[in-house]
Every structure is written in C-alpha cells, then in structure tokens.
Amino acid sequence: xxxxxxxxxxxxxxxxxxxxxxxxxxxxxxxxxxxxxxxxxxxxxxxxxxxxxxxxxxxxxxxxxxxxxxxxxxxxxxxxxxxxxxxxxxxxxxxxxxxxxxxxxxxxxxxxxxxxxxxxxxxxxxxxxxxxxxxxxxxxxxxxxxxxxxxxxxxxxxxxxxxxxxxx
Amino acid sequence: xxxxxxxxxxxxxxxxxxxxxxxxxxxxxxxxxxxxxxxxxxxxxxxxxxxxxxxxxxxxxxxxxxxxxxxxxxxxxxxxxxxxxxxxxxxxxxxxxxxxxxxxxxxxxxxxxxxxxxxxxxxxxxxxxxxx
Numbered sequence: 001x002x003x004x005x006x007x008x009x010x011x012x013x014x015x016x017x018x019x020x021x022x023x024x025x026x027x028x029x030x031x032x033x034x035x036x037x038x039x040x041x042x043x044x045x046x047x048x049x050x051x052x053x054x055x056x057x058x059x060x061x062x063x064x065x066x067x068x069x070x071x072x073x074x075x076x077x078x079x080x081x082x083x084x085x086x087x088x089x090x091x092x093x094x095x096x097x098x099x100x101x102x103x104x105x106x107x108x109x110x111x112x113x114x115x116x117x118x119x120x121x122x123x124x125x126x127x128x129x130x131x132x133x134x135x136x137x138x139x140x141x142x143x144x145x146x147x148x149x150x151x152x153x154x155x156x157x158x159x160x161x162x163x164x165x166x167x168x
Numbered sequence: 169x170x171x172x173x174x175x176x177x178x179x180x181x182x183x184x185x186x187x188x189x190x191x192x193x194x195x196x197x198x199x200x201x202x203x204x205x206x207x208x209x210x211x212x213x214x215x216x217x218x219x220x221x222x223x224x225x226x227x228x229x230x231x232x233x234x235x236x237x238x239x240x241x242x243x244x245x246x247x248x249x250x251x252x253x254x255x256x257x258x259x260x261x262x263x264x265x266x267x268x269x270x271x272x273x274x275x276x277x278x279x280x281x282x283x284x285x286x287x288x289x290x291x292x293x294x295x296x297x298x299x300x
Contacts, residue, residue, distance in 0.1 A: 014210065055268055089185075095185065106232070114240070122239045143262070156276070
C-alpha cells in the first residue's frame with residue numbers, strides 16, 4: 001500500500017494515478033477485513049474502489065490526462081509534511097497500545113451495543129439504524145447538498161454543451 | 169550505552185503503535201500531494217488518500233486480537249468494537265459525495281480556463297487583472 005502511495009506521488013500520468021488509487025482502495029479494503037471491519041471493507045471496495053474510480057475516470061475524460069511539471073521545488077511542502085509526521089507520531093506514542101482490551105474505546109458504550117438489545121445479529125446494522133439514526137440523516141443531507149451543487153454546476157455547463165461525470 | 173537503552177525501550181513501543189505509524193504515513197503523503205501538486209484532480213486523489221488514513225485511524229483501535237467481526241453468534245464471545253465501523257461507513261459515503269462535487273468544480277474550471285493546473289489558473293487571473 002505504501003508502494004502504491006509513493007507511486008501515486010511520483011507519477012505524472014493521471015490515468016495511472018487513478019488506476020493506482022483504485023488498487024489502493026482495494027488494499028485498504030483487505031486491511032479492513034483483517035481488522036474485523038467487514039461492513040466497512042465491503043463499502044470501501046464498492047464505493048472507494050468502484051464509484052470513486054468511475055468518477056475520476058469520467059472527470060479525466062473531460063480534462064487533459066497529463067500533469068504539468070511542478071514549477072517550483074517541493075522543499076517547503078516536504079518540510080511541512082515531515083514536521084507534521086513527527087508531531088503526529090510523537091502524539092501517537094501516548095495512545096493506548098494496539099489491541100489493548102482495557103483501552104477507553106472498549107469501556108464506554110461498546111459493551112452495551114454488543115448486548116443485542118434490538119435483536120439484529122449484525123451489531124453494525126443495529127447501531128447504524130437504531131442507536132445512531134441521526135448520523136444517517138446528516139449523511140443524507142450532505143449527499144443531497146452535494147447532488148444539488150453538482151446539478152447547479154451542470155445546469156450552467158449545459159449552455160456550453162458537454163457531458164457530466166455520473167453522480168452517485 | 170544510554171542510546172542503546174533508549175532504542176531497546178523504543179522498539180517495542182514502535183511495534184505497539186505500528187498501526188498509528190502507517191496511519192500517519194498515509195495521512196502525511198495525502199497532505200503532501202495536496203500541498204505540492206498543482207493539478208486539481210491529483211489534489212483530489214491526495215485528499216481521498218488522506219481520508220482513507222482517517223478510516224484506518226478510527227478502525228484500528230477497535231480491533232481486539234482474538235476477537236471476531238461484530239456479528240453476534242453463540243460460539244464467539246469477543247468482538248471488535250462496532251462503533252467506529254458505523255462512523256466510518258457514514259464517512260465513506262460523505263467522502264464520495266465531496267469527491268464528486270470537487271471533480272465537478274474541476275471540470276467547470278477546465279471549461280472556464282482551459283486548464284486544471286493551479287499555477288496556470290493563477291497566471292491567467294493575474295493577466296486578466298493587469299488588462300483591466
């Protein structure tokens with residue numbers, strides 16, 4: 001996965017970058033299966049690797065698929081990124097160890113969710129639909145707003161003609 | 169001598185936080201793509217790499233070694249934490265919506281300016297200002 005990311009930084013052919021990002025999403029989905037997040041992995045494989053790649057390819061079809069050479073040296077972004085990485089790793093050392101059953105994340109509401117109060121064996125579905133329904137309402141609002149924005153932009157484009165990448 | 173002691177205590181620490189280190193690496197490379205590259209589509213790809221690193225940041229602490237996926241069954245007793253999974257499911261869908269909106273903006277910019285390179289767009293803007 002790290003190799004895919006580094007290649008994505010280096011490559012200037014945008015088509016290759018898009019295909020690599022699809023591969024990266026599939027690798028991420030595999031990693032999520034290994035971390036027991038099967039629902040998330042399924043969504044990531046379908047949405048991240050499928051829909052996103054289609055959207056990116058649709059946009060590439062409308063734009064030039066070759067990136068220009070960077071105009072200035074990348075030392076400043078590199079320094080910013082490296083110092084951010086240093087700070088984040090220093091902060092991460094204070095977090096609980098990997099897979100520590102005593103970590104705060106496993107003490108708060110998770111045990112109650114796992115008691116099967118709503119009679120659905122898949123706990124992720126139960127929490128999504130019963131305990132945290134407002135999240136889905138907010139998500140729908142965001143998707144609707146994005147769709148409305150895309151339609152607004154598309155309407156202005158119609159006068160010039162052309163095609164729009166498919167909306168999810 | 170003291171350096172050897174420090175490294176021997178640091179190494180298991182780093183292995184315990186391996187998932188965090190991968191997360192930080194992905195996050196920073198996404199950030200680097202967003203800052204350093206001028207092409208708008210490549211910036212959006214970098215943004216989605218950043219986003220997937222956040223998925224990892226949430227999911228990894230919920231894992232318990234020896235536990236299974238949070239689907240209740242009588243033969244298992246230990247499950248991974250289901251709450252981050254729910255939050256990230258929402259985040260993935262929102263991420264695609266924002267990606268679609270960003271790509272539409274890029275396509276519109278390409279129509280208006282004929283390019284999706286940040287530098288060229290800024291140069292065109294400056295030129296237009298000078299001509300006014």
